[in-house]
Amino acid sequence: MRRLMCAAAGAIAGLLLVPGFAVAADHGQAPPTLSFFSGGGGANAGWVHTSDQPSGDTDQQAIRIHDTTAPSGYAGVLVHHVYGTPTATFPNSKFDFKSDMASPSSLGYPRLEILFSDGGDASLRPLTWQQNWTTVQDPNWDNNHGGCGFRFEQTWQQIQACHPGTFITNAYITTDPGIDVTFRLDNLNVDGKTFSNAGDNSNGNNTTATFTPNLLPPL
Numbered sequence: 001m002r003r004l005m006c007a008a009a010g011a012i013a014g015l016l017l018v019p020g021f022a023v024a025a026d027h028g029q030a031p032p033t034l035s036f037f038s039g040g041g042g043a044n045a046g047w048v049h050t051s052d053q054p055s056g057d058t059d060q061q062a063i064r065i066h067d068t069t070a071p072s073g074y075a076g077v078l079v080h081h082v083y084g085t086p087t088a089t090f091p092n093s094k095f096d097f098k099s100d101m102a103s104p105s106s107l108g109y110p111r112l113e114i115l116f117s118d119g120g121d122a123s124l125r126p127l128t129w130q131q132n133w134t135t136v137q138d139p140n141w142d143n144n145h146g147g148c149g150f151r152f153e154q155t156w157q158q159i160q161a162c163h164p165g166t167f168i169t170n171a172y173i174t175t176d177p178g179i180d181v182t183f184r185l186d187n188l189n190v191d192g193k194t195f196s197n198a199g200d201n202s203n204g205n206n207t208t209a210t211f212t213p214n215l216l217p218p219l
Contacts, residue, residue: 030080030081031081031193032079032080032081032082032171032190032191032192032193033079033080033081033201034077034078034079034080034188034195034201035077035078035080036075036076036077036078037075037076037077037078037172038074038075039072039073039074039075039177040070040072040073041068041069041070041071041072041073041177042066042068042070042073043065043066043067043068043070043072043073043074043075043175043177044064044065044066044075045063045064045065045066045075045076045077046063046064047061047062047063047064047197047198048061048062048063048064049061050062050064050184052098052184053133053186054096054133054135054186054187055133057096057186057187057196059196059197060197061186061196061197061198062184062185062186063077063184063185063186063188063195064182064183064184064185065077065110065173065175065182065183065184065185066181066182066183067175067176067177067178067179067180067181067182067183068177068180069177069178069179069180070177071177072177073177073178074174074175074176074177075174075175076110076172076173076174076175077172077173077185077188078171078172079170079171079172079190079191081191082168082170082171082190082191083167083168083169083170084167084168085167085168085191086166086167086168087116087160087163087164087166087167087168088160088164090114090160090168090191091191091192092137092138092156093112093114093124093137093156093188093189093190093191094124094135094136094137094138094187094189095112095124095135095136095173095185095186095187095188095189095190096133096134096135096136096185096186096187097110097126097130097133097134097135097136097183097184097185097186098130098131098132098133098134098183098184099129099130099131099181099182099183099184100131100181100182100183101129101131101179101181101182102128102129102130102131103128103129104128105127105128105129106125106126106127106128106129107176107179108123108125108142108176109125109174109175109176110125110126110173110174110175110183110185111123111124111125111173111174111175112124112125112136112171112172112173112188112190113170113171113172113173113174114159114168114170114171115168115169115170115171116146116163116166116167116168116169117166117167117168117169118145118146118147118163118166119145119146120143120144120145120146120147120162120163120166121144121145122141122142122143122144122154122159122162123141123142123144124136124137124140124141125140125142126140127140129181133184133186138155138156139153139154139155139158140153141153141154141155141156141158141159142154143158143159143162146162146163146166147161147162147163147164148161148162171190171191173185173188
């Protein structure tokens, strides 16, 4: 029940998260780049040097996201240059993830949120928190609103079918406050590009994001 409530909250929030700069975007023509945001309360996100990486990854870098118990203690990663890309041609996504805390429920985060022009959104998220590296991928998508309403554990192809004739309005990884927990993310593949280290940002916007998703009060 808590899982569904979190998903519902994320869906409602998704309707409010099209930033003002979107109207001046490049319709997905530029390669994607990343920046980081935080709601405050001691939460933070950014690249870190680490030897703890997924199997086969040797660049010794990963994204670290730290949440806190503060009401604003969430953070994440904003993906630039996706606004205007047709949903039908936007490629599938995935990322490697681990937590410093094990939990039988992920509470719906960390999640990659994809927002659509019909007001709907989809979330790619783990089902549990694991202290070993796990790949979050199909069919770990939840759909919200759009032509299908809420649907749990969907493939990206099913998500696309729920939003015919739409385009992407935003994409970001975010978390929720309330628990002091640290996540590591690596090999983030979004909009056809894999981000494994800071150099993959291609000299793009790697500074603090000017847009920070706002969380709604708990249901």
